Amino acid sequence: MSRFAVIYEFVVKPEQDNQFLLAWEELTRLIYMHEGSLGSRLHKTKDNRYMAYAQWPEKKIWEGAGDKLPEKAQDWSSKLREACEEVNTLFELDTVKDLLREKPFTP
Numbered sequence: 001m002s003r004f005a006v007i008y009e010f011v012v013k014p015e016q017d018n019q020f021l022l023a024w025e026e027l028t029r030l031i032y033m034h035e036g037s038l039g040s041r042l043h044k045t046k047d048n049r050y051m052a053y054a055q056w057p058e059k060k061i062w063e064g065a066g067d068k069l070p071e072k073a074q075d076w077s078s079k080l081r082e083a084c085e086e087v088n089t090l091f092e093l094d095t096v097k098d099l100l101r102e103k104p105f106t107p
Contacts, residue, residue: 002058002094002095003038003055003056003057003058003094003095003098004055004056004057004058004059004061004062004092004093004094004095005053005054005055005056005091005092005093005095006053006054006056006062006089006091006092006093007051007052007053007054007089007090007091007093008051008052008054008087008088008089008090009049009050009051009086009087009088009090010024010049010050010051010052010080010084010086010087010088011049011084011085011086011087011088012048012049012050012083012084012085013083013084013085016082016083016084017083019079019082019083020050020080020083020084021042022079023076023077023079023080023083024042024050024052024080026076027073027076027077027080028040028042028052028054030069030070030072030073030076031065031069031073034068034069034070034073035061035065035066035068035069036056036057036061036065037054037055037056037061037062037065038054038055038056038057039054039055040052040053040054040055041053051090055095059092059094
């Protein structure tokens with residue numbers, strides 16, 4: 001199976017980290033549950049930007065996402081955007097090799 005990944009950048013407004021984190025988590029869970037995403041990881045940079053890596057089974061599933069979400073997803077999406085100065089899709093990536101592991105390697 002070919003995998004597809006997207007990298008997002010979130011520039012969060014001052015004092016809005018908690019709202020952003022809650023909204024990101026809730027929205028990500030809904031996308032995972034209803035749209036077929038493989039999940040996402042959120043990272044924070046030293047300059048207070050957040051970067052998310054989201055993985056999908058394939059690009060066409062990502063492109064078609066949004067129609068199956070429950071109504072509350074719109075509320076979480078609005079809260080996420082309200083907490084941010086910017087939301088950017090930086091990269092759309094086809095996976096060539098996948099060596100990520102959930103647990104550390106033990107010989």
